[in-house]
Amino acid sequence: MRAAWAVALVELRRFLRDRSNIFFTFVFPLMLVVVIGAQFGGGAGSGRVVLTDESSTLGQRIAAELDARDVTVDVGEAGQARETLARGRADAAVFIDDAAAAAFDAGDPVQLDLVLASTSGSSAVAQQVQSAVAELDREQAGVAALVQSGVDPDLAQDAWWDGEGQVPPARVDVVDVDDVSQAFAGVTGFDVGASSQVLLFVFLTALAGSATLIDARRHRVIARTLAAPVSAGSVVAGQALGRWVIAFFQGTYVMAGTSLLFGVQWGNVALCLLVVAVFSTVAAGAAMAIGAVLDNEGAASGLGVGLALVLAALGGCMVPQELFPSSLQFVASLTPHGWGYRAFAEIQRHGGTLVDIAGSLAVLAGFAAAVLALGSLLLRRSIARAL
Amino acid sequence: MGQDGTSTDVVQVQDVTRSFGDLQAVAGVSLRIAPGETYGLLGPNGAGKTTTISMIAGLLEPDSGTVQLCGEPMGPRHTKIRSRLGLVPQDLALYPDLKGRENLNYFGALQNLRGKELRARVDEVLEVVGLADRAKDPVKEYSGGMKRRLNIAAGLLHRPALLILDEPTVGVDPQSRNAILESVEALSGEGMAVLYTTHYMEEAERLCDRIGIIDSGRVQAEGTRDELIHLVGELDQVRMDGTGDLTAATDALQQVPGVQRVDPVGGGLVCAVADAPVHLAAIVTAASAHLELSDVEITRPDLEQVFLHLTGKELRD
Numbered sequence: 001m002r003a004a005w006a007v008a009l010v011e012l013r014r015f016l017r018d019r020s021n022i023f024f025t026f027v028f029p030l031m032l033v034v035v036i037g038a039q040f041g042g043g044a045g046s047g048r049v050v051l052t053d054e055s056s057t058l059g060q061r062i063a064a065e066l067d068a069r070d071v072t073v074d075v076g077e078a079g080q081a082r083e084t085l086a087r088g089r090a091d092a093a094v095f096i097d098d099a100a101a102a103a104f105d106a107g108d109p110v111q112l113d114l115v116l117a118s119t120s121g122s123s124a125v126a127q128q129v130q131s132a133v134a135e136l137d138r139e140q141a142g143v144a145a146l147v148q149s150g151v152d153p154d155l156a157q158d159a160w161w162d163g164e165g166q167v168p169p170a171r172v173d174v175v176d177v178d179d180v181s182q183a184f185a186g187v188t189g190f191d192v193g194a195s196s197q198v199l200l201f202v203f204l205t206a207l208a209g210s211a212t213l214i215d216a217r218r219h220r221v222i223a224r225t226l227a228a229p230v231s232a233g234s235v236v237a238g239q240a241l242g243r244w245v246i247a248f249f250q251g252t253y254v255m256a257g258t259s260l261l262f263g264v265q266w267g268n269v270a271l272c273l274l275v276v277a278v279f280s281t282v283a284a285g286a287a288m289a290i291g292a293v294l295d296n297e298g299a300a301s302g303l304g305v306g307l308a309l310v311l312a313a314l315g316g317c318m319v320p321q322e323l324f325p326s327s328l329q330f331v332a333s334l335t336p337h338g339w340g341y342r343a344f345a346e347i348q349r350h351g352g353t354l355v356d357i358a359g360s361l362a363v364l365a366g367f368a369a370a371v372l373a374l375g376s377l378l379l380r381r382s383i384a385r386a387l
Numbered sequence: 388m389g390q391d392g393t394s395t396d397v398v399q400v401q402d403v404t405r406s407f408g409d410l411q412a413v414a415g416v417s418l419r420i421a422p423g424e425t426y427g428l429l430g431p432n433g434a435g436k437t438t439t440i441s442m443i444a445g446l447l448e449p450d451s452g453t454v455q456l457c458g459e460p461m462g463p464r465h466t467k468i469r470s471r472l473g474l475v476p477q478d479l480a481l482y483p484d485l486k487g488r489e490n491l492n493y494f495g496a497l498q499n500l501r502g503k504e505l506r507a508r509v510d511e512v513l514e515v516v517g518l519a520d521r522a523k524d525p526v527k528e529y530s531g532g533m534k535r536r537l538n539i540a541a542g543l544l545h546r547p548a549l550l551i552l553d554e555p556t557v558g559v560d561p562q563s564r565n566a567i568l569e570s571v572e573a574l575s576g577e578g579m580a581v582l583y584t585t586h587y588m589e590e591a592e593r594l595c596d597r598i599g600i601i602d603s604g605r606v607q608a609e610g611t612r613d614e615l616i617h618l619v620g621e622l623d624q625v626r627m628d629g630t631g632d633l634t635a636a637t638d639a640l641q642q643v644p645g646v647q648r649v650d651p652v653g654g655g656l657v658c659a660v661a662d663a664p665v666h667l668a669a670i671v672t673a674a675s676a677h678l679e680l681s682d683v684e685i686t687r688p689d690l691e692q693v694f695l696h697l698t699g700k701e702l703r704d
Contacts, residue, residue: 006496010482010489017484220478224541227444227474228497229466 003230007238008245014212015246024208029201029254030261033193047091047125048072050081056101058110058136062094065132071125085117091125092116104136107144139164191265194258195344196317198251198276199337203311206247206283207304213239213291213379214300222383232383236288236376243287247280267347271354275343278361281368282336288375292382316341336367396421397549397580398443403452404604405438412438414604415452420549425571425581427595429588429690431700435604436584437477440553443582444474457548470498473547477554477584479534480541483527487518487537490526491544498545512540515570532563539567543574550574551582556590568594588691598690602698612690621688621696622647623663625670628655631678639673646670655682663687 015021049066053059054075063073076084081093095113103110114129116122139160146156216222225235255272258264266272287304294300312318314328315337321329332338343360346352354361398420405413413435420426430436441447443454445461445468454461459468481490491509500508513519516536526534539555552571556564571594575581585591591598592612599609608618633651640649640658645666648659656674660666663685671683694700 002499003497006493010485010493013489014482014484216482219482220476220480221482223446224474224476224480224494225497226446226463227469227472228494229468229470229499230497231466232463 001234001237003228003234004238004241007225007235008241011209011212011239011242012245015209015242021205025201025205025250026253026257029197029250030257032200033197033254033258033262033264035193047121047128048074048089049125049129050074050076050084050090050093051096052076052078052081052093053096053101056096056098056104058101058104059096061104061136062096062129062132065135066128069128069132071128071132082115085115088117088119090117091119091122092129094129104140107140191348192320194254194262194264194266195348196312196320196341197258198254198344199279199315199340200308200312200317201254202247202251202276202280203283203286203337204305204308205250206243206280206287207290207308208301209243209246210287210291210294210304211297211300213288214295214297217382218295218297226383232380235383236379239288239291239379240284240372240376243284244280247283247287248277251276251280265348267349267351268353271347271352271357272344274354275340275347275357275361275364278364278368279336279340282364282371285368285371285373285375288379289371292375292378311335311337314338321345336364336371339363339367397457398582399453399455400439400443401453401455403439403442403449403454405442405447405450411604413442413449416601416604416606417452418599418606418609420580420582422548422580423575423578424596425575425583425594427591427598428582428584428601429591429598429694430584430601431698434601434698436601437553438604439601440551440582440584443549444472444551445469470545471548473542473545473550475539475542475550475552475555477557479538481526481534481538484525486523486525487513487529488522490537491522491541494541495544500545508544508546512543515543515573516540517566530560530563532559532566535559535563536567536570539570547579549580549582553584554586555583556585556587564590588689588694592690600694600697602700607697608693615690615693616688618693621692622659622661623688624686625658625660625663625667626652626655626682626684626686627658627671627674627678627680628653628682629674629678629680630654633678636674636677639676640670643669643673 049071051059051063051073052075054063066073074084074090078095081090081095084090085093093115095115100110100112112133114126116126143156143160146159147153151159222235226232252273255266255269255276259266286307290300290304290307294303315321315332315335316324317337321332321338321341324332332341339360343352343357343364346357346360350356396419398418400416400418402415402417403413404411404415416435416439418426418428428436428439438447442449443456443461445454445456445463445465448462456468457471459465461468461472482493485493488509491512492505495505495508509522510519513522516539518533518536518540521529521533526537529537535555535558539552542550542552555571556567559567568590571581571583575594581594583591583594595612597609597611598615599606600615601607608615610618633656636656637649637651640646640656643666645660645662646658647661650657650659655678658670660670663670667685671680674680
């Protein structure tokens with residue numbers, strides 16, 4: 001076992017010594033998390049609204065109501081608001097002109113224009129805006145009723161607010177019955193992007209490292225290793241262990257990085273690490289198989305990267321599985337990434353327990369056992385070939 | 388000692404064979420190496436050297452025959468005994484992206500060296516090969532000679548009973564080559580058995596106590612340098628340049644004991660003689676009676692000629 005550790009340690013050291021790995025292992029994954037997180041909404045809070053006026057009482061009151069509903073409010077002129085919507089940087093815009101502001105001040109009916117963007121959260125935000133405006137409408141009507149019943153107008157507003165303070169605020173929960181919306185309920189785009197990147201980069205990093213195995217065989221380092229009091233089994237175990245450590249490290253790094261930098265919620269971290277551990281075993285076995293079958297380092301790197309990207313795409317690491325048609329969802333279930341994705345989704349979005357992910361984990365473990373056995377067999381043969 | 392096949396032999400190879408498909412790479416090789424002995428295994432490319440070495444190193448299982456190291460069976464399934472072996476392959480079996488010391492730490496760890504003992508052994512072999520001041524540099528920044536020396540150092544870490552050096556001086560500068568040869572001489576002097584292969588005949592002549600010439604998977608001849616030369620009947624050559632009666636000189640020289648043949652070459656004569664130093668005075672006397680000699684030169688047969696005689700090929704072929 002000591003020999004296996006020595007082999008594993010030297011593989012890890014070589015991996016960390018390669019400067020290109022600093023970018024591809026430490027920087028690139030976090031960059032992709034940002035890109036994918038932004039693509040899928042950046043947040044599942046209450047959305048972003050642009051107001052074209054915040055100087056009038058009406059504008060200030062709408063902004064306050066939206067803020068109370070956790071909606072992010074930006075202010076811009078009408079042209080800017082339209083451009084912001086067109087670029088998908090806001091979910092909705094409320095256009096407040098001078099006439100509407102004056103009408104509100106006078107206690108008259110007000111008509112506002114609400115324009116929605118084509119973002120996934122725009123319909124929910126529209127309801128938040130309507131709720132905020134309805135609240136203002138109710139307040140205005142209430143104050144007017146008090147004034148009509150003889151209350152001094154200045155006291156009527158204060159009385160309304162006092163009364164409102166004693167009643168729990170109205171709450172609007174937007175429940176989207178759409179399957180996709182429910183699948184992503186409660187998670188941010190970063191959460192989805194981060195778990196996908198864990199799977200993508202664990203495989204990518206492990207497979208890209210298959211070239212070092214060819215390098216060691218070609219330079220007869222493996223032959224020399226076997227001339228020491230070391231069994232072929234120890235060499236194979238060491239190679240597998242080294243690749244597993246690299247893959248697992250990559251996965252935990254993306255988890256830690258996205259948690260610290262983007263506030264990604266991983267749910268039960270121990271369960272997530274378990275998924276990463278089993279998935280890393282699949283990646284380690286695949287890396288050994290590629291390194292054992294091919295004799296050209298460039299070809300191995302190319303095949304490794306290509307295979308990692310294709311499997312990631314099919315498994316839902318580039319576009320969420322929930323957006324796949326049913327035929328592609330079946331294809332996803334043929335990849336380890338597909339099962340890793342499902343396990344992460346269960347843990348992150350639905351507070352899944354070990355029992356909840358047992359099925360996905362069992363399939364992943366099956367993948368791991370099969371691929372590792374194949375990789376070990378092929379590596380043993382390639383070692384014999386190298387002698 | 389080793390020649391007699393005593394129990395003190397570090398290596399005993401007995402009639403090993405090995406085929407790869409239809410190709411019989413080794414067709415019955417036997418050899419023995421005693422402690423402190425340097426054994427040269429010479430042969431043209433494809434003669435079976437590497438396969439023989441792989442079997443001695445326990446990397447390949449012989450189809451038949453036995454290999455014993457320090458009295459114990461050697462083979463792919465016998466891992467423990469391999470701690471008595473140091474292998475320095477022809478290829479630079481090193482990790483170029485790791486530092487020199489890191490490479491040695493790795494190979495030392497494989498030999499179950501740990502902690503202080505490992506550090507001490509690494510420091511020691513770095514001194515032996517003259518790389519102590521470059522130990523912290525990545526191997527890819529080393530010169531060819533430095534890599535070769537580190538390649539040797541990795542085989543010495545655990546003080547093996549047998550050190551196999553497979554063409555350790557290929558592609559190195561004369562200075563590094565000399566350093567390597569001196570290291571090998573020192574190791575042999577310390578009692579280490581060395582199996583040495585090379586394409587440089589002068590290295591074999593300088594280092595090897597005994598030499599085996601292998602061709603077509605068999606050891607064609609084996610012995611000390613002088614034994615091999617006598618074995619193939621190669622003669623010393625005495626070349627004499629001068630002016631005078633070459634015919635009379637030829638007749639006179641043919642009467643000198645030990646002279647086997649006299650041939651005219653250029654403006655002089657060449658005598659083929661069994662042991663030139665012994666007969667040189669009589670030869671010069673006989674020639675001087677008919678020639679005014681300007682130059683006398685003795686050329687003794689070397690291993691290159693023996694090799695050519697036995698294999699029909701130059702060693703570098």
